[in-house]
Amino acid sequence: MTSINRELKKQNTAKYRDSRFGSITGRKKVNVVVALAILIPLAILFLLPFFWMVSTALKTRPQIFVFPPRFIPDPIMWGNFDAAWNDFLPFNTFLFNSVKITMNNVIGNLVSCTLAAYAFARLQARGKRIVFGTVVALLVMPQEVLIIPQYILFTQLGWNNTHLPLMIPAWFGWAFFIFLLRQFFMGIPQELVDAALIDGAGHFRILLFIFIPLSKPALATVAIFSFIGNWNNFLGPLIYLRSEKLHTLPLGMQAFQGQFGNTDWQYMMAIATISLIPVLVIFFFGQKLFVQGIALSGVKR
Numbered sequence: 215m216t217s218i219n220r221e222l223k224k225q226n227t228a229k230y231r232d233s234r235f236g237s238i239t240g241r242k243k244v245n246v247v248v249a250l251a252i253l254i255p256l257a258i259l260f261l262l263p264f265f266w267m268v269s270t271a272l273k274t275r276p277q278i279f280v281f282p283p284r285f286i287p288d289p290i291m292w293g294n295f296d297a298a299w300n301d302f303l304p305f306n307t308f309l310f311n312s313v314k315i316t317m318n319n320v321i322g323n324l325v326s327c328t329l330a331a332y333a334f335a336r337l338q339a340r341g342k343r344i345v346f347g348t349v350v351a352l353l354v355m356p357q358e359v360l361i362i363p364q365y366i367l368f369t370q371l372g373w374n375n376t377h378l379p380l381m382i383p384a385w386f387g388w389a390f391f392i393f394l395l396r397q398f399f400m401g402i403p404q405e406l407v408d409a410a411l412i413d414g415a416g417h418f419r420i421l422l423f424i425f426i427p428l429s430k431p432a433l434a435t436v437a438i439f440s441f442i443g444n445w446n447n448f449l450g451p452l453i454y455l456r457s458e459k460l461h462t463l464p465l466g467m468q469a470f471q472g473q474f475g476n477t478d479w480q481y482m483m484a485i486a487t488i489s490l491i492p493v494l495v496i497f498f499f500g501q502k503l504f505v506q507g508i509a510l511s512g513v514k515r
Contacts, residue, residue: 264490271295271484278479291480298470298481299488307459308466315380315462316444322384323391323440324433330387331395332421336407346396352389365453375456380447384440391436398432399425438500442493463489 265285270278271294273287299305333339334346368379402425410420426433448464455461461469467485 267483267490268487270480271298271487273480275478275480294480294484295488298478298484302481303466303470304458305463305466305485305488308461308463311377311460312445312462312464315377315447316441318381319384319444320437320440322381323388324436326385326387327391327395327436328421328426328429328433330392331399332417332425334392334396335399336420337417349389349392353393361449361453368454374454375460376454377460379454380444380450384444388440391440394436395429395432398429402428434500438496441496441500445493 269285269287272290272292273294274289274291277284277287330349334342334349364379364383368374371378373379373382406424407420410424415423446464447462448468451460451462451465452468455465458469467482467489470485471482
């Protein structure tokens with residue numbers, strides 16, 4: 215009887231566990247369904263302007279003003295992209311300028327901000343907290359306050375109407391990126407640094423072979439923010455660039471809108487769609503790198 219009672223008890227326990235796990239699985243399914251029911255309409259709502267931009271780029275001018283509006287153009291005007299890009303303004307030159315400035319600034323921000331963040335996170339120096347507090351204070355300073363002093367400085371250096379005012383400052387750090395990387399570096403265990411110092415590694419090798427491989431998420435975030443910010447930068451080029459051959463894509467789009475904005479919205483949307491493609495590509499590649507960086511970081515937080 216004792217053995218039979220034990221067996222029945224085991225079976226009842228197993229049934230209880232199965233029912234409990236089954237309820238948990240069912241609860242998770244309900245949560246997933248509810249989350250999808252909320253997120254899918256929100257995603258459609260946020261993507262609606264993008265779809266409308268692409269749809270407008272593929273329409274003829276009369277179709278743009280049809281009421282009620284139609285999302286699917288008939289006929290589809292693929293030639294709008296070629297005409298908008300090649301027939302009005304030198305957008306190939308604008309694209310080259312944007313790529314040159316953006317890639318320079320992404321590399322400059324990564325190099326300068328990584329070095330500064332490592333110094334604030336790991337090096338010991340008198341007055342380090344005061345300097346870092348000054349950097350943090352720059353986060354609350356509106357960038358518009360610096361426009362006039364920077365313009366006077368760059369004009370005296372003879373950099374007006376060149377790309378130098380848009381490229382050189384990136385190599386001197388950015389307060390937000392320094393703060394972001396410094397906070398991430400502070401989370402890396404000190405034991406790794408101590409072990410490397412015992413083995414005779416210097417700070418540059420520690421940064422290169424320990425901190426950078428473990429900081430892929432933060433570095434990817436800096437690269438994405440830097441790329442998007444510089445690619446979409448309109449105010450800086452507007453202030454410093456005069457010659458059309460030096461213009462970037464945002465200035466080219468503004469010039470196109472000023473000349474043809476009242477009649478050729480299909481071409482304007484075609485240029486905007488082409489200009490948005492690099493941002494989408496960088497975002498999706500950066501998102502994948504961000505996830506991989508967390509999975510392969512090797513540091514438990």
